[in-house]
Amino acid sequence: xxxxxxxxxxxxxxIAIGALAxxxxxxxxxxxxxxxIARQPEASDKIQNALIIAIALAEAIALYALVxxxxxxxxxx
Amino acid sequence: MHxxxxxxxxxxxxxxxxAINLSxxxxxxxxxxxxTILFLFMFFYSRRMAIIPKTGQSLLEIIVEFAKNxxxxxxxxxxxxxxxxxxxxxxxxxxxxxLMGIFPNSYVPTSNIIFSATLAIMVFFIIQITGIVKxxxxxxxxxxxxxxxxxxxxxxxxxxxIVSMLAKPFSLLLRLTANMLAGHLIIIVILSIITIxxxxxxxxxxIFLALFICxxxxxxSIIQAYIFSILTATYIKDILNPG
Numbered sequence: 001x002x003x004x005x006x007x008x009x010x011x012x013x014x015i016a017i018g019a020l021a022x023x024x025x026x027x028x029x030x031x032x033x034x035x036x037i038a039r040q041p042e043a044s045d046k047i048q049n050a051l052i053i054a055i056a057l058a059e060a061i062a063l064y065a066l067v068x069x070x071x072x073x074x075x076x077x
Numbered sequence: 078m079h080x081x082x083x084x085x086x087x088x089x090x091x092x093x094x095x096a097i098n099l100s101x102x103x104x105x106x107x108x109x110x111x112x113t114i115l116f117l118f119m120f121f122y123s124r125r126m127a128i129i130p131k132t133g134q135s136l137l138e139i140i141v142e143f144a145k146n147x148x149x150x151x152x153x154x155x156x157x158x159x160x161x162x163x164x165x166x167x168x169x170x171x172x173x174x175x176l177m178g179i180f181p182n183s184y185v186p187t188s189n190i191i192f193s194a195t196l197a198i199m200v201f202f203i204i205q206i207t208g209i210v211k212x213x214x215x216x217x218x219x220x221x222x223x224x225x226x227x228x229x230x231x232x233x234x235x236x237x238x239i240v241s242m243l244a245k246p247f248s249l250l251l252r253l254t255a256n257m258l259a260g261h262l263i264i265i266v267i268l269s270i271i272t273i274x275x276x277x278x279x280x281x282x283x284i285f286l287a288l289f290i291c292x293x294x295x296x297x298s299i300i301q302a303y304i305f306s307i308l309t310a311t312y313i314k315d316i317l318n319p320g
Contacts, residue, residue, distance in 0.1 A: 049147065049151060052300060052303070052304075053304060053307060056252070056300060056301070056304045057304075059256075060248070060251070060252045060255070060256075063251070063252065063255035063256055063259055064251060064255065066255060066258075066259050067251065067254075067255050067258075070081075074081075
């Protein structure tokens with residue numbers, strides 16, 4: 001394999017692992033939030049606010065991976 | 078066409094003063110457009126405030142009160158009394174800049190890493206200066222030399238605290254930029270499926286999917302502005318109450 005295809009392969013691996021990590025964490029976060037809302041429906045407003053923030057923080061992992069992947073693709077020679 | 082074509086700066090009017098490049102680019106134009114919309118909206122609907130608000134004024138009140146109650150007060154508590162105008166201003170500024178993405182052929186200002194870096198660095202210096210001025214040097218250093226921790230553990234904890242303080246603006250700017258970049262990149266990728274396959278059967282679902290992601294982008298724009306301002310509020314609250 002030449003270095004260009006190794007670079008593309010590395011970019012694909014990075015975004016795959018990053019998306020996997022953020023998907024798993026978003027799943028865990030929403031599961032726990034739903035549990036909390038089911039047990040205490042009156043606290044759903046507070047839980048929802050925290051849920052949105054936590055999901056955005058977890059989603060950022062995939063986006064960091066995307067940035068790294070884009071850098072790899074456009075700088076691979 | 079390059080796939081990142083929409084995210085490149087294009088110089089419209091080149092202006093150079095010595096070594097400083099002050100050219101008018103499409104970024105400048107779109108920032109001014111966004112700020113003009115926000116200014117006109119705020120100016121005309123807050124000029125004659127009525128006790129019983131009409132449509133525009135009540136829309137303005139809903140937006141500002143949402144930002145004040147849900148972002149500033151829920152994150153900062155009692156400190157929000159002084160700080161809520163800053164948090165609301167950051168929220169409105171970032172959300173109007175993010176929402177420029179709904180115009181076709183636009184340049185989203187926040188998808189430029191320099192623009193987001195300016196905001197994040199401003200927030201970083203505001204945090205540091207607030208910490209030093211409001212809590213004094215002693216209180217500021219409590220953020221790094223945490224009281225209540227055994228003294229020999231400071232060897233490990235202090236570098237971690239310093240690095241996490243320095244990483245705050247980077248995480249803020251990367252989150253904002255990457256979110257805006259990724260959303261618009263996905264629309265381009267989905268639409269370029271049509272030009273790759275050259276088939277009407279592919280075109281119909283692709284356009285509907287792109288439309289769906291366009292609406293999703295509006296949601297993401299607001300949520301990212303919300304995240305940026307709520308994190309700013311949390312950082313300021315943390316630096317005001319050290320230890």
